[in-house]
Amino acid sequence: MDDLLTDFIAETRETLEALAGEIVAWEADPADKARLDAIFRFVHTVKGSCGFLDLPRLGRLSHAAEDCLAEVRSGGRTPDAALVSAVLAIIDRIGELTDALEANETLPEGEDEFLIAALAKGAVAPAAVEAPAEIAKISVMPATPPTRTVSRSIRLPVELLDRMMAGVSDMVLARNELSRLLRAGGSDSQTDVAFERLSLCVGEMRDAITRTRMARIEALFSALPRMVRDLSAELGKTVRLEVDGGDVELDREMIEMIRDPLTHIVRNALDHGIEKPEERKAAGKPEIGRLRIGARQSANQILIEVSDDGRGIDADRVVRKAISAGVVTSEQAAGMNWSRKLDLIFEPGLSTAEQVTGISGRGVGMDVVRANIERIGGTVDIESTPGLGLRLSLRVPLTLTIIPALTVSSKGTLFAIPRSAIDELVRPKGDQVRIERIGGEQVVFIRGKRLPVVDLGRFMGLTEEPQPGLLVVLRAGGGERYALGVEAVHDHEELVVKPAAPALMASGIYAGTTLPDNSRPMLLLDVAGIAAAANVGRDQEAIEEAPVEKKKTRTALPTLLFRDLDGAVRGVRLSLVERIEDVPTESVVETGGVQMLPLQGRLTRLHSVSALPASPRLRVLRLSDGHNMLAYAIDQVADVVDVRAELAPAPVAGPIAGVVLHDGNPIELLDPFWLFTRAVTTPSNDDSPLCLVADADDPWAREVLAPLLGAAGYRVVFAGESNDERVSVIVTTVAPVPEGVDAPVVRLRGTPDHTGDESIYRYDRDGLLKALRRHVAGGK
Amino acid sequence: MGLYLIARIDKEIVALPATEIGSVVEVDQIAAVPRVPAHVAGLFALRSRVLTVIDTRASLELGAIDRDSDMTAVIVEHEGHSYALLVDEVEDVIEASQPEPCPALLPASWRRAAKGTIRHGEEAILLIDPAIVVAGPEPLAA
Numbered sequence: 001m002d003d004l005l006t007d008f009i010a011e012t013r014e015t016l017e018a019l020a021g022e023i024v025a026w027e028a029d030p031a032d033k034a035r036l037d038a039i040f041r042f043v044h045t046v047k048g049s050c051g052f053l054d055l056p057r058l059g060r061l062s063h064a065a066e067d068c069l070a071e072v073r074s075g076g077r078t079p080d081a082a083l084v085s086a087v088l089a090i091i092d093r094i095g096e097l098t099d100a101l102e103a104n105e106t107l108p109e110g111e112d113e114f115l116i117a118a119l120a121k122g123a124v125a126p127a128a129v130e131a132p133a134e135i136a137k138i139s140v141m142p143a144t145p146p147t148r149t150v151s152r153s154i155r156l157p158v159e160l161l162d163r164m165m166a167g168v169s170d171m172v173l174a175r176n177e178l179s180r181l182l183r184a185g186g187s188d189s190q191t192d193v194a195f196e197r198l199s200l201c202v203g204e205m206r207d208a209i210t211r212t213r214m215a216r217i218e219a220l221f222s223a224l225p226r227m228v229r230d231l232s233a234e235l236g237k238t239v240r241l242e243v244d245g246g247d248v249e250l251d252r253e254m255i256e257m258i259r260d261p262l263t264h265i266v267r268n269a270l271d272h273g274i275e276k277p278e279e280r281k282a283a284g285k286p287e288i289g290r291l292r293i294g295a296r297q298s299a300n301q302i303l304i305e306v307s308d309d310g311r312g313i314d315a316d317r318v319v320r321k322a323i324s325a326g327v328v329t330s331e332q333a334a335g336m337n338w339s340r341k342l343d344l345i346f347e348p349g350l351s352t353a354e355q356v357t358g359i360s361g362r363g364v365g366m367d368v369v370r371a372n373i374e375r376i377g378g379t380v381d382i383e384s385t386p387g388l389g390l391r392l393s394l395r396v397p398l399t400l401t402i403i404p405a406l407t408v409s410s411k412g413t414l415f416a417i418p419r420s421a422i423d424e425l426v427r428p429k430g431d432q433v434r435i436e437r438i439g440g441e442q443v444v445f446i447r448g449k450r451l452p453v454v455d456l457g458r459f460m461g462l463t464e465e466p467q468p469g470l471l472v473v474l475r476a477g478g479g480e481r482y483a484l485g486v487e488a489v490h491d492h493e494e495l496v497v498k499p500a501a502p503a504l505m506a507s508g509i510y511a512g513t514t515l516p517d518n519s520r521p522m523l524l525l526d527v528a529g530i531a532a533a534a535n536v537g538r539d540q541e542a543i544e545e546a547p548v549e550k551k552k553t554r555t556a557l558p559t560l561l562f563r564d565l566d567g568a569v570r571g572v573r574l575s576l577v578e579r580i581e582d583v584p585t586e587s588v589v590e591t592g593g594v595q596m597l598p599l600q601g602r603l604t605r606l607h608s609v610s611a612l613p614a615s616p617r618l619r620v621l622r623l624s625d626g627h628n629m630l631a632y633a634i635d636q637v638a639d640v641v642d643v644r645a646e647l648a649p650a651p652v653a654g655p656i657a658g659v660v661l662h663d664g665n666p667i668e669l670l671d672p673f674w675l676f677t678r679a680v681t682t683p684s685n686d687d688s689p690l691c692l693v694a695d696a697d698d699p700w701a702r703e704v705l706a707p708l709l710g711a712a713g714y715r716v717v718f719a720g721e722s723n724d725e726r727v728s729v730i731v732t733t734v735a736p737v738p739e740g741v742d743a744p745v746v747r748l749r750g751t752p753d754h755t756g757d758e759s760i761y762r763y764d765r766d767g768l769l770k771a772l773r774r775h776v777a778g779g780k
Numbered sequence: 781m782g783l784y785l786i787a788r789i790d791k792e793i794v795a796l797p798a799t800e801i802g803s804v805v806e807v808d809q810i811a812a813v814p815r816v817p818a819h820v821a822g823l824f825a826l827r828s829r830v831l832t833v834i835d836t837r838a839s840l841e842l843g844a845i846d847r848d849s850d851m852t853a854v855i856v857e858h859e860g861h862s863y864a865l866l867v868d869e870v871e872d873v874i875e876a877s878q879p880e881p882c883p884a885l886l887p888a889s890w891r892r893a894a895k896g897t898i899r900h901g902e903e904a905i906l907l908i909d910p911a912i913v914v915a916g917p918e919p920l921a922a
Contacts, residue, residue, distance in 0.1 A: 169828030413812060460814035501832035501861045503820050503916065504813060513823060513830045521811045521823035521830045533815075 004223055005101070008049050010155060012098045015042055016091070023088055030079035037348065039087065040069045041368055045260065046094055048267060051231070057112060058097055064116040065090045086118040158253045161213050168206045173519045175202050210496070213253075217295045217304075218246035220255050224266060228291060231270045238288045239274055244663065245295035250302055254396055258304065261369040261380075265306050265392050266291070268366070273310030273390050283387065284582075285309065286563070286636040297403070297420055298395075301378075307391035313384040315341035322347065342382050346370040397499065405495045405524065407516070408472065408486040410457030414522050416495055416514055421527040423473040423481060425489060433471070444471060444483050454534040455485040476531035484530070497524050509533050561638040561667065562621065565610045569638055571660070572670040578624040580637055585618040591707040597631045603710030607655065607675060608633035628676050643667070689776045692741060694719045694732035701733065705748075705762070712769055729775045733762060744775035784876055784898055786905065787854060788868040790842045792890075795876070795898050795905045802855040802862070804870050807833065810847070819916035821847070824864055831855065831864040839916045840889045856910040863914050874900050879907045892918070 019042055026035040043062045050059035065087050071077040093115055100107050175198065182195060221243050232239040250258075274280075274289030281287055290309045295302060319333045322344045333341070348367040373380050378396035405416040426446055428435045434445045435453065442453035451473065455466035471483040497512040500523065504510050511526040558574040588606055589596050595606040599622060612618060612633060620631040641662060647669060649658040657671035691714040695701040706716045709731070717727075719738045727743040737745050746768065747759040760767045783798035810822035810833050819839035824831045833853065837845045845851070845866050853864035879896030883904070886894060893912040897904045 166828045173825075173827065413814070462814060498830065499861075501820075501863065501914075502859070503914075504816055504832065507816050509815060510813075515825055515828060515830050519825045520809065521825050523813060523823070 004226075005053055008053055009098055009102050012046060012049075012094065014155075015045070016095050016098075019091070023091065027084050027088065030081075030084050036069065036072060036079070039091070040066065040073060043069065043091070043094075048263065051234070054230075055101070057109065058094060061090050061093055061097075061112060061115065064119055068119045083119070086115065089115050089118065158213075161209070161252075164209050165213060168202070168209045169515070171202050172206055175199055176519065213251060214249050215252045215255050216246060217248045217250050217255060217302075220259055220262060221246050221293065221295075224262075224293060227263070227266065228270065231267065232274075232289075235270060235276075237270065237274055237276055239270060240288050240290050242290065242292040242294075242663075244293070248295040248297055248302060250295075250396075254302075257372055258394065258396065261372045261394065262293075262304070262306070264366070264369050266293070269306060269308040269310065269390065273308040273312070275311055286638065290639070297418075301395045301397055304394040304396070305391060306394075307389060309389040312386040312388055312390045313342060313345065313382075314386045315339075315344075315384065318342060318344045339382075342384055345382070346380070403495060403497055403524075404492065405514075406472070406492055407490040407522070408456065408470075408484075408488065409490060410455075410460065410487045411462035413460065413462055414490070414520065415456070416493075416522050416524045417472060417474070417484070417527065418511070418524065419492070421474050421476075423475055426471045426473065426483075427469075428471060442466060442485070446471075446473070446483070452482045452536045453485050454482055454530060454536060457485075457487060459530065459534055474527045474531075476528045476536065480531060480536065482531055482534075482536045495522075495524065507533075557643055558640060559643040559662075559667075559669070560621070560640050561662075563635040563638055565608055565613065565633055565635055567635070568609075568668065569665070570656075570668045570670060571641075571643065571662075572621065572623065572632070573672065574640060576623045576625065576672050578622045578629070580619065580621055582617045582619050583631075585612060585614075585616055588612060588618065589703055589707055591704055594707065594711065596707045596710060599629065599631060602629075602715055603707055604629050604631050605711065606631040606633060609655070623672065623675065625672060625676050630675055632670070632675070643669075688713055688715050689728035689772075690715045690717060690726055691772065692717055692719060692727045692730045692738065692743065694730060694735040694737055696720055696735070698733065698735070700762075701731075705731065708765065708768075709772075712772070714772065729772055731768075731772075746771045746775060781875055781877055784874050784900075784905075784907070785854065785870065786872045786874055786900070787852075787870045789836045789840065789908070791868065793871070793903075793905055795874075795900075795907045796854060796856075796910060797907070798873060800856050800910050802857060805853055805855060805864065807851045807853045807864055807866065817916050818844070821845070821866060824853075826855070826862075826864070829862055831862045833864045833866060834914055834916070836865050836867060836913055839913045840893055841917050842889055854910075856914070858911055858914045863910075865910065865913055876900055876905075880904075882906070 019039065022035050022038045026032055026039060029035070043065045047059060047062035047066055050056070050062060068077070068083065068087065072079050072083070077083070093112070097107060178195065179199075182191065187195070224243060225241055228239055228241045269291055274291065275283070275285075277287040280289065292307045293305070295304045297303070315338050319328070319336070319341045322328045323330050323333055327344065327347045328336075336344075345366045346369070370380050373394055373396065378394060381393040381395070383391045383393075404419040406419055406422060407414055407416055409415065426433045426444075428444065432447055436443055436445065442455065444451050444453050453466075453471065457463040458466045466485055467487060469485075469487045470489055471485055472489070473481060473483050475481055493516060495514040495516065497514050499505065500510055500513045504513075504523070508529040509526055510529070511524040514522050514524055516522055559571040560574045560577050561569055561571045564570045583597060583599075587598055589598075589603070595608065595612075596603040597606040597620065598604070604622075606620065607630060613635075618633055619636060620633050623630050623632055643660050643662050647658040647660050650656050650668075650671075653671070653674055655671055655674055656668045657674070659666045659668055661667070691709050693701050693705060693709070693716060695705075696718040702718070706718075709716045714729075719735065727741050730737055730741060730743050730745045731748065732745060733748045733750065747757070748762040748768070749755055749759040750762060752761045752763075760771055762768070784795040785798050785801055785804075786793060786795055788794070805826060807824050810824050812822045813820060819835050821833040821835040821838075824833045831853075835845045837843050845868075851866050852868070852870055853866050854870065856863050856865060876898040879898050881896055882891070882894050883897065886906075890906060893908050895907045895909045898907050899905075
């Protein structure tokens with residue numbers, strides 16, 4: 001059976017068991033809001049799951065119950081006995097159907113409609129009498145007791161896993177003790193062999209049990225592509241899902257706790273965040289919406305970010321909803337800032353969706369999301385840019401997370417440092433790494449870069465004299481780095497980190513405790529916390545800022561990614577992009593295989609990798625190197641990212657400089673040098689010489705001559721179309737030289753034969769350009 | 781009636797509610813923890829658990845406990861964390877009736893941690909709230 005389905009069945013059954021009490025309590029007091037909310041959430045969750053598991057019957061039932069309960073929640077209907085019975089009948093039915101699903105049986109369908117009908121408002125009086133009887137009949141419907149299939153997976157209480165984990169850790173310690181005794185007592189080889197075997201078994205068992213608690217967050221992410229695909233198909237949207245950081249390991253229980261909130265968030269993003277393709281197009285966004293989900297470890301937390309490039313949430317609209325739903329008063333709302341207003345979406349009973357859909361939009365979800373995340377000691381943050389997108393950040397603690405760490409010591413006291421925070425290890429020696437004292441503070445110059453030094457021993461009060469044997473260069477977050485001076489570096493280990501007691505955590509410099517195999521408890525350092533506590537020079541930071549910035553731009557160049565006309569995703573350095581604009585496709589003129597585009601009154605070279613699309617509007621990147629300008633036709637803009645990777649140069653010179661890897665995907669970078677060498681004749685300065693073409697009515701002048709002049713670096717105006725008086729040169733074939741314009745005249749003739757005057761054959765490109773240059777130079 | 785553990789802190793006989801006590805252990809090696817409040821003596825590994833060791837004397841602002849020899853600790857759970865409260869010695873577990881209010885004249889350091897007194901024979905024994913001991917001295921008003 002499908003994993004998702006198995007999960008769904010197990011979850012539904014569990015919730016049903018948990019809900020049994022709530023249902024009875026609700027029946028006793030239908031006005032109980034908390035009970036109502038719990039039941040409502042259950043049917044909502046079932047409905048949501050059914051949507052992507054393709055269980056139409058369950059979906060219909062839960063949707064009907066949800067509709068009805070939503071009415072009750074909003075105060076549109078008062079719960080009476082009939083309604084309670086009808087809802088309960090549906091919940092029972094959901095239970096039966098779930099059992100049937102597991103046993104791979106089908107139940108007769110007719111009764112569903114009856115149950116749904118019983119929810120209707122009009123059905124109040126008769127249903128009150130008849131419904132219970134009918135329901136009784138229905139619930140005995142399955143003639144044979146449901147047979148449950150044997151499953152290869154079982155659900156265990158995490159507490160049991162905890163005990164196993166504790167047990168096996170004790171075993172490891174006992175083994176170590178035994179090992180010491182054996183060494184001291186001098187054992188024979190037989191005992192050694194037996195002990196080795198025992199060690200191996202214990203080690204394997206420890207690994208296995210550790211794994212039972214840990215899981216890659218992938219387990220959570222793997223269901224997303226399918227869900228996104230199905231949901232977006234249902235909603236008529238195209239969405240590209242990017243998932244990142246699936247290898248982050250997280251406590252299994254934690255993953256389970258995050259599953260529902262994440263599902264809700266993704267569903268909301270698809271339903272309300274990302275617009276339909278037409279809307280997106282109209283808003284000038286790529287038609288394909290983007291949903292990005294990533295996980296990473298950040299200090300002592302796991303950060304899960306879900307961002308979309310949809311319409312975002314309008315905080316003011318949230319406030320209006322909140323006021324009309326009675327969650328806040330308008331006086332309260334008036335005193336709120338933007339982010340506080342946004343936070344209102346986490347209040348129960350609030351939904352910003354104008355329309356209730358089968359997927360989300362009941363205002364259930366965000367309150368559940370926050371409740372679930374806070375239950376495990378996490379936080380939820382929301383950032384919204386109306387029109388541009390929404391980002392939700394879930395932060396959950398790292399408790400019971402295994403993290404790779406480096407063990408260091410000063411004065412015999414051991415500490416662990418999360419390896420993710422370590423940049424490098426250096427030994428102060430020679431010219432490359434020099435320690436100096438500046439104003440009583442130690443700083444280190446590592447390959448010419450200055451970093452503040454925090455001596456671990458002195459910082460911890462273990463010694464007066466700093467004696468850094470080694471420097472551990474740490475990233476404190478926010479681009480800040482410092483070197484931690486330690487006496488010795490011991491080991492790389494995978495450590496199980498648990499939260500330390502509040503008194504320890506309050507110090508701000510510890511991220512948790514851990515117990516390595518030697519059974520000496522050890523503290524995991526909070527790298528950012530130490531930076532703050534040691535006050536790693538605020539003023540030094542200012543001094544450092546400039547070089548750090550410089551380095552940043554060298555290593556991570558902001559790059560604009562776009563989908564090219566041939567469908568490939570390419571990139572161009574953002575600094576070159578002056579603007580992105582839509583131009584009428586028909587304005588593109590083509591001469592001699594060169595496409596030109598009028599931009600700001602000048603013809604600009606237009607590059608395109610393939611034929612221009614037939615659409616009436618063309619999207620172009622306007623690239624500028626400060627002097628010259630060119631246009632590059634694209635399909636759509638994809639993203640702006642920091643590309644750090646090295647460029648693998650292209651073997652031949654061309655519009656592509658080479659390939660870089662970004663997120664594992666090769667991306668071709670445009671070669672601005674190559675492009676500009678070809679467009680170099682299109683200066684973007686207004687002081688480029690102005691060439692007045694007298695033959696305003698001659699199509700040849702417009703379509704052949706003008707692009708040539710433009711490409712040669714002249715601004716082109718036609719007679720009678722500009723009042724610019726700074727004309728440098730006038731070009732004419734047959735038309736008279738406009739009066740009142742004082743500039744040298746270059747005359748063109750239509751035939752190659754010499755006519756005796758100074759005219760130049762109009763296809764004598766070199767002669768024409770030479771003449772223009774001479775006149776322009778002479779004019780100045 | 782309730783069960784109480786009788787121990788000595790700073791030579792004073794005190795009672796701790798037995799329901800809140802996990803076990804009594806000998807503590808030998810304490811891993812020191814720098815830059816934390818004085819009443820946190822360090823960490824101690826009890827099998828696979830890491831306990832935070834509390835110096836009860838420091839916690840009650842009676843000085844610091846002598847840490848040169850093996851020490852006795854009372855294990856308590858508080859808000860999901862395990863603590864080892866260092867005591868001079870553990871004497872007995874007794875059954876006593878409900879605690880009575882504290883005597884009016886009590887040194888300030890004890891007054892904060894005392895929940896009342898229990899009667900054991902002729903003696904009135906001060907009943908200590910482990911949570912207060914764990915929390916340590918009140919921070920001075922800034």
